[in-house]
Amino acid sequence: MAAASPNQQAPTPHVVALTGGVGGAKLALGLSRIMPPEDLRFIVNTGDDFEYLGLNICPDLDTLLYTLSGLSDESRGWGRRDETWNFMSALAALGGDAWFQLGDADLAVHVQRSHRLRLGQSKSEITAWLAQQLGLRCQVLPMSDQPVRTRLRGSDGWLDFQDYFVRQRCEPVIDAIEYVGADIAQPAPGVIDSITSKHCALILLCPSNPWLSIDPILAVPGIRAALRASTAPVVAVSPVINGKAVKGPTVKLMRELGLRPVAGTVATHYADFLDLFLVDPADVDELSPPPCRIEPAQILMRDLADRERLARTVLSACGTAITQTEPG
Amino acid sequence: MAAASPNQQAPTPHVVALTGGVGGAKLALGLSRIMPPEDLRFIVNTGDDFEYLGLNICPDLDTLLYTLSGLSDESRGWGRRDETWNFMSALAALGGDAWFQLGDADLAVHVQRSHRLRLGQSKSEITAWLAQQLGLRCQVLPMSDQPVRTRLRGSDGWLDFQDYFVRQRCEPVIDAIEYVGADIAQPAPGVIDSITSKHCALILLCPSNPWLSIDPILAVPGIRAALRASTAPVVAVSPVINGKAVKGPTVKLMRELGLRPVAGTVATHYADFLDLFLVDPADVDELSPPPCRIEPAQILMRDLADRERLARTVLSACGTAITQTEPG
Numbered sequence: 001m002a003a004a005s006p007n008q009q010a011p012t013p014h015v016v017a018l019t020g021g022v023g024g025a026k027l028a029l030g031l032s033r034i035m036p037p038e039d040l041r042f043i044v045n046t047g048d049d050f051e052y053l054g055l056n057i058c059p060d061l062d063t064l065l066y067t068l069s070g071l072s073d074e075s076r077g078w079g080r081r082d083e084t085w086n087f088m089s090a091l092a093a094l095g096g097d098a099w100f101q102l103g104d105a106d107l108a109v110h111v112q113r114s115h116r117l118r119l120g121q122s123k124s125e126i127t128a129w130l131a132q133q134l135g136l137r138c139q140v141l142p143m144s145d146q147p148v149r150t151r152l153r154g155s156d157g158w159l160d161f162q163d164y165f166v167r168q169r170c171e172p173v174i175d176a177i178e179y180v181g182a183d184i185a186q187p188a189p190g191v192i193d194s195i196t197s198k199h200c201a202l203i204l205l206c207p208s209n210p211w212l213s214i215d216p217i218l219a220v221p222g223i224r225a226a227l228r229a230s231t232a233p234v235v236a237v238s239p240v241i242n243g244k245a246v247k248g249p250t251v252k253l254m255r256e257l258g259l260r261p262v263a264g265t266v267a268t269h270y271a272d273f274l275d276l277f278l279v280d281p282a283d284v285d286e287l288s289p290p291p292c293r294i295e296p297a298q299i300l301m302r303d304l305a306d307r308e309r310l311a312r313t314v315l316s317a318c319g320t321a322i323t324q325t326e327p328g
Numbered sequence: 329m330a331a332a333s334p335n336q337q338a339p340t341p342h343v344v345a346l347t348g349g350v351g352g353a354k355l356a357l358g359l360s361r362i363m364p365p366e367d368l369r370f371i372v373n374t375g376d377d378f379e380y381l382g383l384n385i386c387p388d389l390d391t392l393l394y395t396l397s398g399l400s401d402e403s404r405g406w407g408r409r410d411e412t413w414n415f416m417s418a419l420a421a422l423g424g425d426a427w428f429q430l431g432d433a434d435l436a437v438h439v440q441r442s443h444r445l446r447l448g449q450s451k452s453e454i455t456a457w458l459a460q461q462l463g464l465r466c467q468v469l470p471m472s473d474q475p476v477r478t479r480l481r482g483s484d485g486w487l488d489f490q491d492y493f494v495r496q497r498c499e500p501v502i503d504a505i506e507y508v509g510a511d512i513a514q515p516a517p518g519v520i521d522s523i524t525s526k527h528c529a530l531i532l533l534c535p536s537n538p539w540l541s542i543d544p545i546l547a548v549p550g551i552r553a554a555l556r557a558s559t560a561p562v563v564a565v566s567p568v569i570n571g572k573a574v575k576g577p578t579v580k581l582m583r584e585l586g587l588r589p590v591a592g593t594v595a596t597h598y599a600d601f602l603d604l605f606l607v608d609p610a611d612v613d614e615l616s617p618p619p620c621r622i623e624p625a626q627i628l629m630r631d632l633a634d635r636e637r638l639a640r641t642v643l644s645a646c647g648t649a650i651t652q653t654e655p656g
Contacts, residue, residue: 054443086412090436094461106433108418109441115382133422 012039013201016194016232020213021060022077023239023247024206025067029041029202030307032068032138033327035315040138041194043223044207046123047143047150047179047216048161052100053091055110060213061127061142062109069134077247080105080253097318099167124188139190143217146185149180150216155266161212170249174256177211182219187226197225201320203227203235207299209250210269211257227273233318235276237299237310238263242282246300267291277318278310292319340367341529341649344522344560348373348541349388350405350574351567352534353395356473358635359532360396360466361655363643368466369522371551373536374451374545375471375507376477376489380428381419383438384445387490388541389455389470390437397462405575406554407431427495444624452516467518471545474513479506489540498577502584505539510547515554519610523554531555533564535627538594539585543633555601557621561646563604565638566591570610572627595619605639606644 013256019028019042032040045060059078066072066080073081083103102110110128116126122145129236131140150161154172164172194278196204206212218224227234240263251261259265263283267274271291279287281296295317301307308327313324341361347356347370360368373388376586380648387406394408396402401409406571411431420426430438437458444454450473478489482500523531536542546552553564568591573579579589587593595602599619609624623645629635632637634656643650 052448053439079630084414084432086411086432087415087439088431088437090408091440094436094440094458104412104414104435106356107415107432107435108422108424111381111383111422112419112422118382169443227536233591267608270487 011199014039015197015202016041017204018043018217019206020208021063025064026209026301026307027206029067029080030311034308034311034324035209035322036156037138042140045216047148050162056114079103129167141190142188144185144220145188147182148182148185179216185220187220187222192226195230200232202318203232203234207237211265233275234273241280339527341527342367343530343594344369345532345547346371349391352536354629354635355534357395358639360552362636362639362652363650365466370468373541373544375476377491399539402421406434463551469518470516472548473516476510476513477508498521506548507611513548515548515550520554523558528560529650530646531560531562535565535567561603562601570606
């Protein structure tokens with residue numbers, strides 16, 4: 001075994017965060033601002049990915065990349081700020097299939113990704129390249145390089161995720177969810193190692209939709225088992241506050257699936273690997289008996305200060321060895 | 329043989345025009361405005377077509393489609409008017425390969441074409457669809473549905489057309505040109521029929537670059553022979569006026585290929601099928617002996633009125649049965 005080169009630094013502890021789109025990306029941004037970003041590793045849902053006009057679209061990966069690099073449009077809640085829409089206008093004028101909005105600048109990412117996938121690069125290679133080009137120092141890992149497709153069953157049959165989420169605005173009543181391809185997918189390179197590494201100081205489940213954003217990740221063989229086996233604390237931030245979701249169809253979906261639409265249901269859902277659950281103070285009493293350690297916290301993130309504060313709360317609550325820094 | 333249905337109209341005489349990009353499209357527009365556009369059939373160079381960022385780009389087809397539909401940017405000389413460039417800016421920011429400028433609205437055509445090609449549609453099917461969606465009533469035919477690639481040999485070896493034309497701005501000195509794939513390409517559906525039909529009243533070679541825009545068309549097996557065999561008059565408008573090209577590298581290229589950079593060289597180049605050559609009055613004396621009938625005409629097209637006037641001159645000079653109309 002070769003000796004470590006003299007200028008090679010000892011591995012530092014790292015944080016792993018599992019995240020979906022907008023809600024998760026808020027806390028991801030907070031984390032990236034209060035700790036060394038090179039010690040952050042994001043594992044991102046790709047169950048929402050789809051093909052549109054022959055382009056490979058990865059909504060959650062892009063939301064995270066844009067949020068972390070300061071390119072996201074905060075008020076619209078998706079896509080890039082200072083965006084223009086001339087591609088879509090021209091597409092609509094051609095009578096093209098224009099139900100999913102792609103901004104002109106956003107298209108650069110989709111065209112590059114699609115091109116590189118066709119050239120044989122993997123989704124994780126392309127994601128790493130995009131992160132680097134956008135100036136990010138953290139690791140952004142798709143959950144898998146193989147396709148996994150979240151589908152929801154409504155009264156008229158199975159719906160592709162974007163059909164349900166965008167085209168039908170989450171209106172169909174859902175009675176089942178599946179993650180097509182998850183059973184034969186593999187975790188992307190780095191995913192399992194990041195979770196099981198002895199340098200992993202903390203594993204965070206961001207407040208993303210458990211059924212639509214986190215469960216697709218957990219459905220990839222090996223990831224849930226790695227979470228169970230990890231010696232690092234696993235903490236989740238509740239996506240439900242006082243019986244309501246901050247954004248999106250979480251609570252509506254819970255009702256339709258016959259689940260009590262409360263924070264405790266989420267904690268129970270993660271009970272086999274969860275060490276700590278951060279909930280709104282209003283939800284503490286309702287979690288009885290608690291399926292794991294719970295702590296009240298201000299988990300609603302209205303602005304950047306909220307995101308940084310919650311990120312500090314997460315790190316502090318776990319007593320990790322992660323160095324907290326001042327936002328740059 | 330079934331009798332013609334009572335409400336089926338008798339075929340009307342039609343005009344076939346071979347064209348490349350900007351120069352040819354000017355006369356194409358003039359024609360489309362002074363005769364019934366449904367009696368116009370364009371056969372368009374696809375030797376400039378290329379793949380860029382995984383998108384199939386057909387510059388001459390798009391120049392013609394945009395020009396005929398009023399979408400082209402006249403002052404820039406290429407692309408669409410009222411165009412924006414946020415895709416390119418974002419692509420450049422990603423460090424992507426941004427040497428060929430694609431406007432945001434223009435992208436809608438490239439994305440649609442690329443998507444449809446991957447779905448198995450042919451270039452001519454897609455072109456017909458685009459023409460229809462853009463409200464055109466004329467026929468726009470690519471010369472072939474198979475790939476043909478114009479390449480030019482400079483001092484450092486063979487160059488792809490767009491590398492020479494756009495990236496290197498026609499600066500390399502060229503000693504040979506080839507049309508890769510032309511030998512095994514087939515004329516697109518409708519190309520040969522349009523030329524050899526007894527209803528073809530006139531075949532026009534637009535004032536496009538003979539070596540870079542018209543010769544690729546003539547290199548597709550069967551097209552040159554069809555021009556020779558056609559009973560309709562074949563007329564060309566000189567792309568060279570008084571020893572200069574209106575636009576582009578025609579004269580530079582002629583010199584480099586060892587050809588006299590005069591209109592007469594173009595007439596001789598087409599001599600095996602050409603019936604009439606329209607030249608600037610200044611060039612008449614130089615064409616001696618003439619390789620075919622020549623007529624002086626105001627062939628420089630500065631504005632729309634020039635384009636319509638030259639189109640009328642072409643039709644009148646051939647004494648065709650085509651009905652000339654007032655521009656709508």
